[in-house]
Amino acid sequence: MKRKLLSVLLSTAMTAALLTGCGGGAAQPAADAGDAAKEATETTEAVEEATEATEEVAEAADAVEEAAEEEIPTSTFGDPNGTHLEMWTFVELHGQHYGKMAEIWNEKNPDKAIEITCTTYPYGDMHTKLLTSLEAGTGAPDICDVEVGQFPNVVAGLDQWLIPLDDYCKDYMPTMVPARMETYQGEDGHYYGAPYHVGATAMFYNVAAMAEAMGISNDEVIKKIDSVVTWDDYVKLGEEYKAAIGDESKFWTSVDTGGTDWLWLAMAENGDDWTGGFEGPANCKLDSVKNMLTMQQDWLKSGLAMISPDGHVDLEAGFQNIMDKNIVSFPKALWYMSRFTNYMPEEKGNWYIAKCPVFKEGQKCSVGIGGTGTVVTAQSANTDLAAEFLCWAKMSDEGEQNIWDTLGFDVCNTAMWTQDSFAHDDNNQFNAFFINYPYDVLSSIGMDNIGKISVVAISPTINEYVCTTTLNEVLEDPDYSVDDALQELQDAVDMEQ
C-alpha cells in the first residue's frame, strides 16, 4: 500500500515537473520533466538494476545542458559614484546604446551623474520577469525595454506600474513622429514608452537587376520607379520587368504567408485599423485587407509574384531569395536596412528605397512596423532621473545620432531627418549602402503620412490567426475565397473578445 502511495506521489511529481517547467518561462520543459522523471523513477524499483553508467550519462547531459544555456550578459557603464540605475533589455546592442549615452550624459550633467547596469535576457524570459515583478510590486528594474507585441501586457498596469513620460518628452514632442508616440500610449492617453525607431515601411527595389534585365541605365530605372504612385503603376512596372526578363523563375515581388506587413500597409493607406484601438471591437473584414489579398492572389496567378520562401523575407531563405535576384522589389520597414548590411553585403549599391504605392492618390503611403518602447517603472527609486535620462537618450540629437550610427534605425525625431550632417553622412554604413539616402525617402514621405496600426490586447490573436491560417489559405491556394478566409478570421477573433 505504501509503495502504491509512493508511486502515485512520484508520478504526480513527474507531471508536476511538466507544469512548473512551463510556468517558469517554458525554456526547457522537456529537460525539467526528464530530470524529475529521472529522480522519481530512480527511487522506484523500476530501474533498480540500472548501473552507474546511466546516472553518469544523465548527469553529463544535465551538466552540458546547463553549460549550453546562454550566459546572461551584464554590463555596467557610467560613474560608479553616480545614481545607480538598473536596465533590462533583450537585445544586447540596445544596452550598449544606453551605456554610450550614460557616458555622454555624465559629461554634460556632472551634478546628476548616473551609473547604469544593463542586463540582457532572452526575449521571453525578460518579459516574463518584468511582468512578474510588476505584478509582485518588487524586483523590477528602473528602465526596461518592452517589445511592441508585449507592450499591451505591460501598459495594462498604467501609472500603477509605469511612469508617464509626458512631462519628460514634451520638449521633443513637436518633432517626434506622432504615430510612433501613440503606439506606446496607455488607455489613459499618457505616453508610457519611448520609441527607438519609426519602422516606416518603404519599398526596396533592386535597381541593378532591373537595369540589367530591361537593358536600360540605372537612372532610367530610378525614373520609372519614382513615377510609381499607385498599385496599378506598380503592377505595370512589374509586368514590364517580367516581360523584359522572360524567365518563369524570376518574379517582381514575393508575398508573405508568415507576416502581416502587406496588410498593415493596406490598412494604413486606407486609414483602417483591424484592432479597433483600445475601445474595440476588432473587425478584420476590412475592404483594405480584402483588396490587398485579392490583388496578391492575382499576382500569384499571373506569375508576377511568388510566395516568400519560409513565410517572409526576414529569414535566411528570404535573404537568399533576394540575393539570387528571384525578386527585385518588396515593401519592408526601414529597419530591414540592417539585414542588408549584415546578411547581404554583396548587394551594396544595387538597391534603391522609395515610397510605397497606394490604392488612391493622396493616401498615406507608409506604416510604422515593429519596435520597442522603453519604460520607466514606478518601482524605481529615482523615477525623475530615470525618465529624464531615458527621454534624452532616445529623443535628443545626441541620442538619435547614436541610434542611427549603432543600431541603424530610422529615428523618430524628424528634426534630424533634414540635418545634412546626420542624414547625408557618407560615413554611416546605411547611407553608403543604398543608392539613395534613406532619410531623403523618410522626408519625402513626411511624418504625417506614416500610419499606425494599434497594438492592443487583441493584437496577438489577430496576428497569430492571420499568419498561421488566413494567409496560408488565400496565398497557398490563390483560388480560395478571400471573403471566406476573412470570415473565419473574424470568427476566431470574436471567440476571444
Place this chain on the structure above:
Amino acid sequence: MKSKNFLYSQKVAPYIFVLPFILSFAIFWIYPLITAFTMSFQDIGAIKSDWVGLANYTKLLKDKVFMIAVSNSAKYMFFTLVLLIPFPMLFAVLMDSNIVKAKGVWKAILYMPALTSVVISGTLFRLMFTEYKTGQMNLISQALGFGTYKWLKNGWSGMLALLVVACWRWTGVNMLYFLSGLKAIDTSLYEAADIDGASAIQKFRYVTLPLLKPTTVYVLTISVYAGLSMFLESYMLWAGNSSPNNIGLTIVGYLYKRGIEKNDMGYACAVGVVLLVVALIINFVQLILNGTFKKEED
C-alpha cells in the same frame, strides 16, 4: 531518553531521510501545482484577478486550436515511442554483441547530438528543411527528381521534421539506457541458454527482453512525458511559436502562447491542468499494464 528512541526508531528514520526530497517537492512542485490549479479558475488581470468559475475550461472545450495542439502532441508522442524504443534497443543489443567493432566511436557518435543545444540544432534543422531550393532536404529530393517541397508547410512533412530532430537527438541517450540495462544481465543466463541450445533470437526473446523490462518501463515513462511536453524543437523549427495551420503547435506551445504571448495566465493554467490530467492518465494506464504497481512476487 525518549528523543534518542525517536531518532533510533526504525519507523521514523526513513522519513527523516526522505525529508529533503519531500520538502523540495512540496515547495517547488506541490505549491506551484496548487497555485496553477486555483489560477485556472481565475481571470488573471494586470492589477486584480477575478474568479470566473469553470469559464476557462468551457472555453477550452470549444477551442479548436487547443484540439489541434493536443492531437499534434499525441501524434508526436506516439511516433517517438514507436521510433525511440525499438531502435535504440536494437542498437544497444548490437553494441553489446561482438558483431560491432569500434564501439566507443559509435556510442560517441550516437550520443553526441544529446550534448548539442536544441536552439542550435533546431536552427540547423530549420535551414535543412527550408522550402527554398538550397535546403538539404530539397537538394536530396531534387537529386531524386522530385523537385522542391514545402517541408514545413504540410502536416505530414512537418511532423516528419519534428521526428527527425527527436530521433537524431534521443536515439543515443535511449541506447545508453538500454546498454546499461543489458550490462546488468548476468552472463551466466546466456551461457545456460547456450547449453540448452537456444538460438540468438530465442535468447533475445526469453532472456534479454524480460530482464530489460525495468529499463524499458523507465524509458517508456520518460518518453511519454518528453513527447507530451515537447516545445522547444517545434519553436526552433518554425522560428517562433506560429506554424502554418498550426501543424507544429504542441500543448506546451499553446500554453506558452496563452500564458506568455497573450498574457492570459488563467487560461494557460487551465491548459496546464488538462495536460497534467492527460499525462497522468496515460502513465497510470501504462504503468498498470506494465505491472509496476503489482506486489512483487518473491
